Every structure is written in C-alpha cells, then in structure tokens.
Amino acid sequence: MTDAPDAAAPSAYTGVETYSYLGPAGTFTEAALRLAPQAQGKPWKPVNNVNEALADVTSGRSVAAMIAIENSIEGGVTASQDALATTPGLRIIGEYTVPISFSLAVRPGVALEDVKTIAAHPVAYGQCRAWLTTHLPGHTHLPATSNIASAGSLFDEGLRVDAAITPPNIRERIQVDVLAEGIEDNKTARTRFALVSMTTTLPPRTGADKTSLIVELPEDRPGSLVQMLEQFATRGVNMSVITSRPIPERIGRYRFVIDLEGHLHDARVADALRGLRRYSPHVIFLGSYPEADGTPVQVEGNDTDEHYAEAEAWLASLERDPDGLG
Numbered sequence: 397m398t399d400a401p402d403a404a405a406p407s408a409y410t411g412v413e414t415y416s417y418l419g420p421a422g423t424f425t426e427a428a429l430r431l432a433p434q435a436q437g438k439p440w441k442p443v444n445n446v447n448e449a450l451a452d453v454t455s456g457r458s459v460a461a462m463i464a465i466e467n468s469i470e471g472g473v474t475a476s477q478d479a480l481a482t483t484p485g486l487r488i489i490g491e492y493t494v495p496i497s498f499s500l501a502v503r504p505g506v507a508l509e510d511v512k513t514i515a516a517h518p519v520a521y522g523q524c525r526a527w528l529t530t531h532l533p534g535h536t537h538l539p540a541t542s543n544i545a546s547a548g549s550l551f552d553e554g555l556r557v558d559a560a561i562t563p564p565n566i567r568e569r570i571q572v573d574v575l576a577e578g579i580e581d582n583k584t585a586r587t588r589f590a591l592v593s594m595t596t597t598l599p600p601r602t603g604a605d606k607t608s609l610i611v612e613l614p615e616d617r618p619g620s621l622v623q624m625l626e627q628f629a630t631r632g633v634n635m636s637v638i639t640s641r642p643i644p645e646r647i648g649r650y651r652f653v654i655d656l657e658g659h660l661h662d663a664r665v666a667d668a669l670r671g672l673r674r675y676s677p678h679v680i681f682l683g684s685y686p687e688a689d690g691t692p693v694q695v696e697g698n699d700t701d702e703h704y705a706e707a708e709a710w711l712a713s714l715e716r717d718p719d720g721l722g
C-alpha cells in the first residue's frame with residue numbers, strides 16, 4: 397500500500413530551484429532577477445503574467461518569482477498588489493530596483509509617420525504618455541503582456557501592430573529598427589521588484605529593512621483609518637508606502653497596501669503589528685526583507701529596542717517590586 401499524497405505538499409515539486417519571472421528574456425523583470433544572489437546559477441522560467449508567476453510558487457513548480465510591484469511614475473502595480481492580497485502564504489524575501497528607459501521599435505523600414513497602432517505593456521505605456529501625445533497623436537494602444545512581448549507582436553500579422561514600446565537594448569534580441577530612444581517622460585524612472593516565495597523563514601534583520609502588510613479596516617467604525625495610522629505613529633514606525641485597493645466583493649470597501657521601515661524583529665514594528673492585529677479584521681503579513689537601497693532606518697526617541705526591553709523588564713519586575721521603582 398502506498399501512502400496517500402500529502403495534501404499540503406506542492407503538487408509539481410521537482411526538487412529544482414526554479415525562479416519564475418515575467419518574460420520573455422530581456423524584460424526589466426529579468427534584469428531584476430539578475431540582482432537576486434540566490435537566483436544566480438539556477439533555472440529561470442519566463443511566464444506571461446504575475447498570476448502565472450505566483451501560481452508557479454504556490455504549486456511548488458518554482459521556489460520563488462520576481463514580480464514588479466511599484467513604478468516611480470505609475471505607482472503601485474495593481475495586478476501584483478491584488479495577487480499578493482488574494483494568494484495565501486506568499487512572502488516577499490527581497491526587493492530590487494531597476495532604472496527604466498524605453499525605445500520605440502518598428503519592423504525594419506517602417507517610418508514614424510506610418511505608425512498608427514502601438515503595442516505596449518500598460519505600465520510602460522503610462523510612462524511614455526507625454527512623448528506619445530507629442531509625436532504620435534491619434535495612435536491606438538494595444539496592450540502587450542511585457543516589454544519584450546510588445547516587440548514580438550510587431551511580427552504577428554494578425555495583430556497589425558506598427559510600433560512597440562521596448563527596453564533600450566531590444567536590437568540585441570529582435571531585428572527591429574529603433575525610431576526613438578529615451579521616450580520615457582521622466583528620466584529618473586525606476587521600478588521596484590519583489591522576490592516572492594512561500595518560505596516562512598524571514599531574511600535576517602540588517603538595520604535597513606522593510607516590512608510589507610495588507611490591512612483591512614474594521615467596518616462602520618468612525619476614525620478607523622486614523623486608528624490604523626496611530627498604530628505606526630505612536631511607535632515611531634515610518635510608512636514608506638500606503639495605497640488602497642478595492643475589495644471586489646464589496647463595493648466601497650478597500651484594503652490598504654503598506655510598506656513600513658523596519659523588520660518584524662524590531663520591537664517597535666512587532667508592537668505595531670500587535671496593535672494592528674487587535675484592531676483590524678484582516679492583516680496579511682507579506683514579510684520583512686532588506687531594503688533595495690540599503691538606507692539604514694533611523695529610530696528616534698523612545699522607540700529603540702533598548703527602550704522596549706527596559707519597559708518589558710519593568711513590567712516583569714512589578715510582582716517582585718510592587719512600587720515599580722526598580
């Protein structure tokens with residue numbers, strides 16, 4: 397008799413540490429994966445969208461996936477935020493930022509005045525709006541699954557695409573003409589990527605860490621947003637991101653996607669999470685991980701680990717020392 401399969405075990409686990417990313421090769425997401433030390437020398441699997449990347453992780457086909465989560469011009473990547481909110485068990489284990497620049501590519505011989513339709517990933521399109529309005533007024537946008545898939549679609553006769561928004565080095569991969577380089581509206585644009593896995597082991601605290609959460613507010617309680625913010629403010633925890641995303645099943649209800657400065661192993665962050673857990677009907681802990689730019693978190697006033705430890709010791713001493721003086 398063979399043992400029944402363990403329902404919790406990943407169904408397709410191959411024993412190979414594969415990393416999934418938005419492909420094909422040449423995307424900015426692949427560039428981000430090149431920055432993750434643990435992914436080097438391992439097999440990489442290109443996929444078509446964030447949901448496929450995360451499904452690889454939850455099924456065990458891949459050990460982790462690199463996904464875009466925020467762009468400095470377009471803001472939060474909503475597909476990623478929503479997938480993280482609705483897929484249980486995911487943890488961010490690293491973040492990486494990549495400078496973003498775009499080119500306008502066409503089939504060899506096509507001129508700018510012939511361009512009527514442009515294939516582009518929606519987040520890329522949003523970063524080139526001003527240039528496109530000036531140089532290609534009246535064009536039609538056809539959404540592409542990635543910045544490399546857009547270039548590939550130039551050669552799909554069924555799609556009738558005239559031009560594609562691509563990364564700068566596209567001619568290294570696909571035989572296209574580049575009509576314009578640097579067409580992004582902001583030269584300092586960067587995209588932030590997260591490496592996501594199912595591990596519950598936290599990356600160690602470095603002193604330059606971030607913690608990501610998704611929080612729902614209690615229903616019908618006046619001032620509940622302020623109460624949520626107070627959990628952080630009263631513990632000296634700085635928030636670097638707070639955005640809201642609709643909860644689709646309930647019109648008018650939102651969840652908050654939050655990044656904090658600090659690690660779960662910082663006493664003030666742990667205490668803020670305790671406060672959140674008591675007050676919020678649903679808190680998703682998405683992980684604590686080293687910040688991409690390595691800027692040390694400044695902790696001021698009475699919110700250092702030492703202050704928390706001293707207060708704990710005082711509390712523990714009260715039954716020995718009823719006056720609480722010692």
Ligand SMILES: O=C(O)C(=O)C[C@]1(C(=O)O)C=C[C@@H](O)C=C1
Nearest residue numbers: 423424425464519520542543587
């Ligand atoms: O990785 C890529 O090249 C992508 O096409 C995806 C993506 C994104 O999902 O935001 C990544 C970075 C750019 O800002 C635009 C698009």
